[in-house]
């Protein structure tokens with residue numbers, strides 16, 4: 148039996164990250180949570196090793212990474228650039244693999260107009276340029292953000308859908324938070340690290356086209372959904388206008404573009420890890436049966452904007 152890798156995680160408390168941390172804990176792998184001093188760690192088991200560390204304190208960070216094989220960062224958007232501290236510290240440690248925070252898909256030229264996505268891609272490149280074996284996990288879109296918010300233009304409760312560009316016929320790759328969490332545990336706890344280094348590991352729980360979603364909405368409601376259309380040009384203009392105003396909601400529209408242009412699966416990639424023995428969910432379970440965990444709440448202004456954009 149392969150032995151466990153020793154893992155450190157940073158960013159334990161987020162909506163997506165907390166599920167991943169729970170799955171890593173349940174795996175029984177030697178795990179250490181690194182956290183910033185004012186973070187709340189009360190949810191974590193008492194016997195789980197935890198180290199408060201200021202990421203700007205390189206000496207402390209190097210100390211916290213002692214006896215660690217894999218550093219998994221799950222930091223949220225505000226902390227993406229803090230990951231340069233890891234890149235500076237790792238070469239002075241025995242860490243053999245860095246997994247920067249991503250949980251999306253490859254950032255192409257269009258997506259790179261969104262500052263936080265560009266910053267994530269730059270962190271990955273800087274890590275590789277520093278000679279650190281670096282691997283990202285790319286699940287595409289989360290089922291919860293796709294079907295329990297209006298981010299992608301799908302309104303399950305209201306029986307409405309916006310087709311952006313050609314999203315009616317193009318495919319989108321989707322994973323639930325639970326599947327991603329199970330995948331992190333399956334991938335990182337026991338696989339020999341030499342087999343994990345420098346990969347872009349895609350995850351795929353189910354794949355849908357816009358017309359698949361519309362058909363599922365009809366099965367749920369008994370009547371066809373109200374269909375709206377927005378061209379790629381119109382969405383791109385709207386993104387540019389929001390970026391000019393430093394409006395962070397630009398990102399929510401940008402998420403629609405890879406689906407609209409048929410690039411979504413390509414940006415998840417072909418190195419797809421299938422979690423052995425996992426009972427994957429389906430579009431019908433999620434949309435028709437409503438078997439889905441809630442997505443995190445948006446600020447009210449943001450939610451109101453999503454309600455009206457392109458509907």
Ligand SMILES: NC(=O)c1ccc[n+]([C@@H]2O[C@H](COP(=O)([O-])OP(=O)(O)OC[C@H]3O[C@@H](n4cnc5c(N)ncnc54)[C@H](OP(=O)(O)O)[C@@H]3O)[C@@H](O)[C@H]2O)c1
Pocket residue numbers: 157158159160161162163164165182183185186187221222223224225226227229248249250251287288289292
């Ligand atoms: N593809 C999708 O649909 C999708 C959906 C959701 C999330 N994601 C991605 O998943 C990853 C994790 O997101 P999340 O929503 O779970 O996380 P989150 O709630 O935004 O934050 C996770 C952790 O980051 C830490 N953090 C936040 N800002 C920081 C800063 N300025 N300095 C240092 N630490 C900071 C927080 O520390 P504290 O504990 O100290 O607060 C928290 O533990 C992100 O890369 C996000 O983009 C993708």
